[in-house]
Amino acid sequence: xxxxxxxxxISDTVWEIPTDYKEGMRVPARIYATEKLVSQxxxxxxxxxSNVATLPGIQNYALCMPDGHWGYGFPIGGVAAMDERxxxxxxxxxxxxVNCGMRLVLTNLTHxxxxxxxxxxxxxxxxxxxxxxxxxxxxxxxxxxxxTMVEKGARWCIEKGYGWEEDLERTEEFGRVEGADASKISxxxxxxxxxQIGTLGSGNHYLEIxxxxxxxxxxxxxxxxxxxxxxxxxxxxxxxxxRGFGHQVxxxxxxxxxxxxxxxxxxxxxxxxxxxxxxxxxEGQDYFAAMKCAIxxxxxxxxxxxxxxxxxxxxxxxxxxxxxxxxxxxDVAHNTARLEVHNVEGRPKRLLVHRKGATRALGPxxxxxxxxxxxxxxxxxxxxSMETGSYLLTGVSSGEQTFFSTAHGSxxxxxxxxxKKLFRGxxxxxxxxxxxxYVRTASLAGLAEEAGPAYKNIDEVxxxxxxxxxxxxxxxxxxxxxxxx
Amino acid sequence: MPFEYVDEIAMADxxxxxxxxxxxEMFIASADATMNTMVAAxxxxxxxxxxxxxxxxxxxxxxxxxxxxxxIFFKDAQQLLLRIQTIQITSSHGEFVATATxxxxxxxxxxxxxxxxVKAVTLHRFLVQQTRRGWEAFVVLDI
Numbered sequence: 001x002x003x004x005x006x007x008x009x010i011s012d013t014v015w016e017i018p019t020d021y022k023e024g025m026r027v028p029a030r031i032y033a034t035e036k037l038v039s040q041x042x043x044x045x046x047x048x049x050s051n052v053a054t055l056p057g058i059q060n061y062a063l064c065m066p067d068g069h070w071g072y073g074f075p076i077g078g079v080a081a082m083d084e085r086x087x088x089x090x091x092x093x094x095x096x097x098v099n100c101g102m103r104l105v106l107t108n109l110t111h112x113x114x115x116x117x118x119x120x121x122x123x124x125x126x127x128x129x130x131x132x133x134x135x136x137x138x139x140x141x142x143x144x145x146x147x148t149m150v151e152k153g154a155r156w157c158i159e160k161g162y163g164w165e166e167d168l169e170r171t172e173e174f175g176r177v178e179g180a181d182a183s184k185i186s187x188x189x190x191x192x193x194x195x196q197i198g199t200l201g202s203g204n205h206y207l208e209i210x211x212x213x214x215x216x217x218x219x220x221x222x223x224x225x226x227x228x229x230x231x232x233x234x235x236x237x238x239x240x241x242x243r244g245f246g247h248q249v250x251x252x253x254x255x256x257x258x259x260x261x262x263x264x265x266x267x268x269x270x271x272x273x274x275x276x277x278x279x280x281x282x283e284g285q286d287y288f289a290a291m292k293c294a295i296x297x298x299x300x301x302x303x304x305x306x307x308x309x310x311x312x313x314x315x316x317x318x319x320x321x322x323x324x325x326x327x328x329x330x331d332v333a334h335n336t337a338r339l340e341v342h343n344v345e346g347r348p349k350r351l352l353v354h355r356k357g358a359t360r361a362l363g364p365x366x367x368x369x370x371x372x373x374x375x376x377x378x379x380x381x382x383x384x385s386m387e388t389g390s391y392l393l394t395g396v397s398s399g400e401q402t403f404f405s406t407a408h409g410s411x412x413x414x415x416x417x418x419x420k421k422l423f424r425g426x427x428x429x430x431x432x433x434x435x436x437x438y439v440r441t442a443s444l445a446g447l448a449e450e451a452g453p454a455y456k457n458i459d460e461v462x463x464x465x466x467x468x469x470x471x472x473x474x475x476x477x478x479x480x481x482x483x484x485x
Numbered sequence: 486m487p488f489e490y491v492d493e494i495a496m497a498d499x500x501x502x503x504x505x506x507x508x509x510e511m512f513i514a515s516a517d518a519t520m521n522t523m524v525a526a527x528x529x530x531x532x533x534x535x536x537x538x539x540x541x542x543x544x545x546x547x548x549x550x551x552x553x554x555x556x557i558f559f560k561d562a563q564q565l566l567l568r569i570q571t572i573q574i575t576s577s578h579g580e581f582v583a584t585a586t587x588x589x590x591x592x593x594x595x596x597x598x599x600x601x602x603v604k605a606v607t608l609h610r611f612l613v614q615q616t617r618r619g620w621e622a623f624v625v626l627d628i
Binding site: 192414418 | 492493523525554560625
């Protein structure tokens with residue numbers, strides 16, 4: 001339970017840890033959450049976010065989003081913007097699963113229309129989108145081609161016929177970050193990842209068929225602008241990342257930074273998982289270029305999965321994916337560091353924004369958005385637990401206070417071990433089916449770890465982001481079919 | 486089991502404590518704790534293939550870190566589930582060397598009840614220490 005007395009209440013949704021809380025804090029830490037959510041946060045969040053506040057070059061505040069919980073290095077839900085010239089880059093501020101993220105896809109189908117086909121759809125998706133420990137994908141490429149792919153991102157997939165050109169503008173960074181350099185990645189990283197393109201992974205990764213009920217549309221105009229136009233409309237949402245490739249890139253550079261951090265750059269950190277190097281140092285720049293490869297791999301991974309999803313829907317419903325209206329809404333990244341321009345003390349400044357378990361949420365008019373979303377603001381996709389629901393939000397102009405960042409999920413409220421003690425996978429699967437959610441899973445034990453009660457209330461988390469002025473609710477989706485890693 | 490999972494740390498991930506009377510035993514227990522996070526029953530892994538692992542590090546704790554990373558690497562790169570059969574740890578010229586034989590087999594979903602992927606070994610609270618009874622490690626795995 002939170003040491004709430006040490007927190008200074010700034011507003012109903014903002015809580016501050018002052019710099020005298022811990023030696024070495026360069027800026028205060030700020031937690032965005034309602035009183036209820038902040039009281040549910042574990043002490044690790046406060047410890048970790050105040051550790052982040054000690055990192056060189058940090059600007060304004062070390063931030064934590066409403067779904068924040070104890071992670072490693074940064075808390076999950078942590079956001080920190082570093083000055084480009086005096087700041088550091090840290091793999092612990094990004095996470096091992098670089099660009100773990102969400103993709104949301106529309107259909108023009110209603111729940112009633114897919115009801116007779118639901119089991120077949122989920123069964124086929126389970127076959128076509130491999131999930132679980134060590135799974136490999138259907139795209140067979142050489143290690144050399146993989147190196148090309150990680151520099152090109154989702155663009156590589158489109159060139160190979162796995163998707164539509166329009167998918168790219170509906171992906172953050174248009175599916176490819178500039179500056180990815182495959183000469184900065186290790187042989188091991190390539191060996192771990194090159195067979196895993198188009199796979200979900202496990203843990204909290206999933207692919208869901210969801211329904212947008214009319215009563216769950218919060219902003220009809222925005223919903224319409226983002227493609228939600230019919231009652232009980234069916235959408236597909238999935239969550240996965242850069243697989244073993246990204247994990248290895250982060251592991252490699254964590255060790256590189258440990259070797260030089262103190263000896264070469266005289267930087268001391270309070271948790272070795274915060275190992276870092278000056279952003280502009282050779283090591284910092286190498287990691288940035290390698291990490292970008294992992295960002296691109298993840299965009300490509302989700303692009304391939306989208307291609308498979310379209311194939312499955314097309315086969316089962318015997319219609320072209322275009323006729324099924326299977327346009328992508330957007331693809332968002334959770335675990336990244338990117339150079340962005342934000343106002344600091346009233347002046348635009350180039351900052352390296354670390355987001356770990358947090359989503360970028362650009363407001364209307366942002367230049368990085370495609371013309372399609374300039375007026376609406378960036379679509380933000382937030383996945384809840386597999387039993388409750390997920391959300392579509394948009395970024396808002398008041399998001400400037402968090403460098404345009406918002407929550408990424410509901411956040412865990414129970415450890416995996418505890419969830420496994422309380423729930424049985426098979427019983428949970430049957431119970432969910434009775435409640436209208438058909439689940440296929442690579443692991444029943446893994447399923448138990450993801451039971452709904454293991455997570456915080458997604459509605460409260462999302463509402464907190466709206467009350468705090470970080471993002472606006474557009475629609476809530478309920479799951480009807482689920483492929484679980 | 487010479488290891489136990491710890492509930493209260495890093496909620497979305499998995500933390501464990503591993504022990505051994507000798508350093509070698511503790512390394513083997515840590516590798517098993519990592520594998521047991523992914524596979525429900527360690528006994529279900531049959532020793533059909535073997536891999537020789539040699540790792541070096543200036544620091545003893547990073548030697549363990551690297552050994553656990555090797556186990557994770559083989560799971561992704563070769564879909565191999567491995568357990569350390571024998572291991573020798575020596576030190577010379579300011580460097581620790583672990584030489585191990587790992588045995589196991591490729592993932593077979595019909596025989597192995599898989600749970601979750603371990604993505605990485607984190608350094609959050611990572612600890613290797615000598616105790617009165619031998620050696621102990623504390624490890625948080627990223628899930």
